[in-house]
Amino acid sequence: MTGQEAEELLREGALTVEGRIPDASNAVLYCSVSHQERSAHCVYKPVEGERPLWDFPDGNLARREVAAYEVSRATGWGLVPPTVLRDGPLGEGMVQLWIEPGHHSDQDDEGDGALLALVEDEEPGPGWKAVGFAQVGPGRTALLVHADDQRLRRLAVLDAVINNGDRKGGHLLTAPQSRLYAIDHGVSFHTENKLRTLLWGWAGEELPEEAVRVLRHLERDLSGDGELAVRLAELLTAPEVDAVRARVAELLRSGRHPVPSGDWPAVPWPPI
Template sequence: MVEVARFPDGQEFYRVHPRTHAVDDICSFLRDSEIVQAGLIPWGSNYTFLVTLDIGEQNPLLGVYKPLRGEAPLWDFPDGTLYRREYAAFVLSEALGWQIVPPTVIREKGPHGIGTMQLYMHHVREEADYFAIRERHAREVKRMAVFDLIANNTDRKAGHCLRDEAGHV
């Protein structure tokens, strides 16, 4: 189901309800759980933090927090839109049924204000090599290229292509 929602500044966006209760629960945790630890990931042009979320269970949830305040200006996109585009990529991935983008929400309250919070994906390190993934998972890499074309993603890098513990790219 798709509904129209609004950003704090009043601009509308479409919200797709996640495909399963598990994804819905993860999105709720990402949006609402207390951030108990946040560490800056020092590489990249935008501020990105690996955060630990207290979800009230033994094992905390890891997320990737990208605040609006940490976005570097780009010549080809309006300022202050990266977090919205990150969320839109998740919405598109869900709408297509491709599940290419990990669960991602807009979090209004974070250590540095509004931004996205995305589920941290544990990945298989020995296959964190784009060329190995491209050869072994050609169909998934091609689908990702089509996704990037539809989403107008101009920032795909080899390091963004990871295989998760379940074998998905």
């Protein structure tokens, strides 16, 4: 399916709940969806199943998930699976195309290329970027690293734009044909800087030319009656949309990946 076809299926299809995904902080339901001659599996996160957070308004995490997809779609990178907001068996919620979790953040689609690792060395080896040291046992530390991978670097830029407060390793999924997908964006788009991520390896480095081109496109799409500006206005508050514009403008002004602010924990916990 194309992205547009997947959106239509998710938005118009009949949802059937098949089970609940365990260990999630909010209600996450595994569903099938069918419409005309198409069918697929998807994730349904009803608003009624959201737990209140002290720093985010109640009942709008689903809309933030959809907003993350809209920004991802506007970049052209396709990092977030097709996601829509719709009514379901338990009321309004986010519905997202299911990505078969055969490979998580520690492997690529062939199973022979790690994206995250803990190493005993003081410095990352070739092809790796350092995140920081982690305690792995009494008196033992290891260096947390991530791959120096173009897909991850694109995601680091996307996370900076949406102000992702929870980029964990378990939120990265690889799929055939070297596709990388990112999920779980409910705690994004805050007006304050809350960027928490495992992808700090490029912090302070100059943005790639490709990223600058994409950011310029987002800047245009977020202005006036641009398509992205209109869509985000349906999902976020006006100050939150203004904050997206400001983050894009700052990335273009600095021309560099952001660095930890020091006002907020830089790495999410647990990291996976």
